[in-house]
Amino acid sequence: MKFFVDTANLSQIIEAKELGILDGATTNPSLMAKEGVKGKNNIFKHYAAICDIVQNDVSAEVISTDFEGMIKEAEELVSISEHIVVKIPMIKDGIKAIRHLSDRGIKTNCTLVFSTGQAILAAKAGATYLSPFIGRINDITWDGIELIKEIAEVYSIQLYDTEILAASIRSPRQIVECAKYGADVVTSPLKSILGLLNHPLTDIGLEKFLDDHRNM
Numbered sequence: 001m002k003f004f005v006d007t008a009n010l011s012q013i014i015e016a017k018e019l020g021i022l023d024g025a026t027t028n029p030s031l032m033a034k035e036g037v038k039g040k041n042n043i044f045k046h047y048a049a050i051c052d053i054v055q056n057d058v059s060a061e062v063i064s065t066d067f068e069g070m071i072k073e074a075e076e077l078v079s080i081s082e083h084i085v086v087k088i089p090m091i092k093d094g095i096k097a098i099r100h101l102s103d104r105g106i107k108t109n110c111t112l113v114f115s116t117g118q119a120i121l122a123a124k125a126g127a128t129y130l131s132p133f134i135g136r137i138n139d140i141t142w143d144g145i146e147l148i149k150e151i152a153e154v155y156s157i158q159l160y161d162t163e164i165l166a167a168s169i170r171s172p173r174q175i176v177e178c179a180k181y182g183a184d185v186v187t188s189p190l191k192s193i194l195g196l197l198n199h200p201l202t203d204i205g206l207e208k209f210l211d212d213h214r215n216m
């Protein structure tokens with residue numbers, strides 16, 4: 001399973017890259033706004049900076065919700081870097097745009113996905129990645145991992161090429177479950193990725209080793 005970091009924060013992206021486990025990054029308009037990036041030129045420079053660090057797939061989301069607007073934005077976004085993946089929302093014009101862009105070899109990430117039906121449409125349109133938001137599903141007491149399971153089953157049966165990019169991660173445990181149930185990629189805040197490191201028995205065991213060494 002590939003690890004993407006879900007942030008527009010350059011320091012966190014650098015930290016994830018230096019850990020040696022980073023395969024990509026995803027952003028969205030809220031994450032970009034959180035970094036206080038204002039104006040088209042500054043936004044494009046920020047995407048370029050992320051691509052320079054990651055040197056692999058970086059999702060940048062369109063703002064338009066009409067086909068023509070999405071295509072125009074997509075063409076501008078991919079001119080920033082070869083690493084840009086165009087993030088397109090799961091709406092009717094979004095599916096049309098994904099088909100259009102896919103036919104022209106432009107990578108896409110279909111986002112705001114909450115059902116297997118939506119996942120099938122995205123795969124049929126040729127999306128490179130599919131972003132089911134499991135955390136937000138859990139936030140309304142449904143089961144986000146069950147969605148990953150069903151999408152993975154359908155994609156496997158239908159031999160779809162679209163990669164399941166599990167998103168909206170809230171905990172290290174969700175990362176484990178995404179790996180267990182067939183996600184191709186997980187995109188997570190750095191905190192949950194680093195959370196995979198933690199186990200009290202590791203801390204206790206290391207302390208004991210060091211104590212015993214010191215007492216030799």
Ligand code: G3P
Nearest residue numbers: 006027028135136167168
């Ligand atoms: O970036 C897409 C997705 O990961 C957003 O997650 O935490 O806003 O539900 P979240």
